[in-house]
Ligand SMILES: Nc1ncnc2c1ncn2[C@@H]1O[C@H](COP(=O)(O)OP(=O)(O)O)[C@@H](O)[C@H]1O
């Protein structure tokens with residue numbers, strides 16, 4: 001199911017100032033079509049890792065190689081932040097249009113693509129709504145549509161659903177999986193929820209803090225994308241148990257007062 | 259008969275039944291709007307009536323406290339000269355506000371873009387701000403030949419600072435994740451300014467405009483008081499001083515009324531502008547239906 005390597009991180013470290021080693025010596029190869037979750041307690045460097053991969057932050061040492069895209073995209077990499085991060089003065093439509101606008105694409109050319117992206121996240125009817133008129137889940141959908149409008153190969157998501165209620169979150173988990181499959185996306189999804197990581201991903205990277213690092217990798221063999229009834233199955237519980245155990249072992253190993 | 263009516267119209271009447279329910283908040287909102295307009299007007303009229311009555315009842319002479327009716331009469335009889343002065347003050351106020359906006363925004367943008375520029379120029383801005391304009395005005399009047407220009411500078415000094423400081427804060431207030439987003443999509447500096455920094459700064463700028471509007475009028479009046487200018491081509495403050503020398507109290511009040519009206523007009527105008535610009539998205543100007 002997974003293809004060629006698309007992101008190769010080789011001994012990547014990121015330091016803030018003298019004392020904080022947010023990412024320490026991280027090596028990881030992500031293949032095309034992987035759905036990877038970074039799972040770990042807060043402060044373990046998950047967001048920093050994403051920002052380094054996206055190029056928003058420079059690495060302190062090490063290299064990150066992303067294989068160049070073959071097709072035409074305005075931005076090969078979509079980023080979804082923990083907050084929806086929408087421009088409050090702009091409608092849903094204008095927010096999704098932004099990446100194309102910044103790429104210099106004319107409104108009439110971009111129009112169909114923006115409309116299509118909004119349709120994919122189920123917000124066709126809300127194109128003219130302002131962010132304040134949308135629910136938390138809908139705002140997140142706009143944010144996802146904005147990330148997808150440039151037709152990226154890679155989607156980075158930083159705890160996107162952490163602030164949402166359980167029902168909305170499950171729904172969005174299904175939709176993200178679906179979108180990832182349809183667009184053949186490679187996804188790195190940051191979360192601190194074991195259940196979310198088990199449901200969504202093909203590979204779980206467990207991260208530990210101080211310094212932030214990869215502590216363990218677990219693969220999930222259950223066919224992907226998963227279905228809603230798998231969420232309530234015994235197999236799901238077993239997988240969640242397995243990941244929780246691994247996470248607990250790394251937290252215990254950190255030997256600090258959690 | 260009522261029974262048959264209900265059964266017959268039940269399916270149709272379902273939406274209609276909910277319609278009156280829905281208009282209740284609407285009606286309440288309208289009543290609220292009317293009230294918010296009527297109440298101040300009623301209270302104002304009551305206060306004026308009370309004033310008129312007190313002056314009449316206690317037979318207070320008009321060189322002490324003129325009745326509103328006398329003031330109104332003066333406004334009519336002295337209309338031409340007062341109107342010319344009012345026009346002068348209006349010009350002074352709006353011109354200084356305009357210059358304050360231009361200067362404040364340009365300098366604010368420079369400050370926000372360049373830390374060294376801010377560090378080196380900010381002290382001057384602060385000195386200008388903290389020194390009472392009354393204290394600087396005489397000097398300016400000495401050094402600047404044209405009285406209008408001197409008055410303009412005084413009013414400008416007062417109105418300029420809030421615009422400057424709020425523009426700086428506003429331009430820096432853009433959400434850091436949105437900044438990252440613009441970086442991710444390789445926005446040019448110009449795109450970043452136009453699509454991110456300026457909209458983020460607008461609420462701050464509009465708040466400053468409301469303050470600066472009032473301040474420019476204060477600056478214009480105060481400067482003219484200091485200038486003590488007499489003659490035809492002067493503003494309302496000069497009329498007030500002049501009337502005070504001549505003990506024309508009703509005329510003083512008439513000029514005062516015009517200054518107040520001008521202040522109210524500026525207040526309404528800046529509030530209207532703020533609602534126009536921010537009304538569709540910013541918390542401060544959203545109309546809440548409850
Ligand atoms: N810009 C920054 N400057 C200094 N320290 C930072 C910065 N960003 C993150 N850190 C620190 O790096 C560590 C990892 O942070 P982060 O990547 O946000 O963790 P997570 O997303 O897993 O909660 C934390 O100790 C945090 O305080």
Ligand SMILES: [Mg+2]
Pocket residue numbers: 046047048158159
């Ligand atoms: Mg984080």
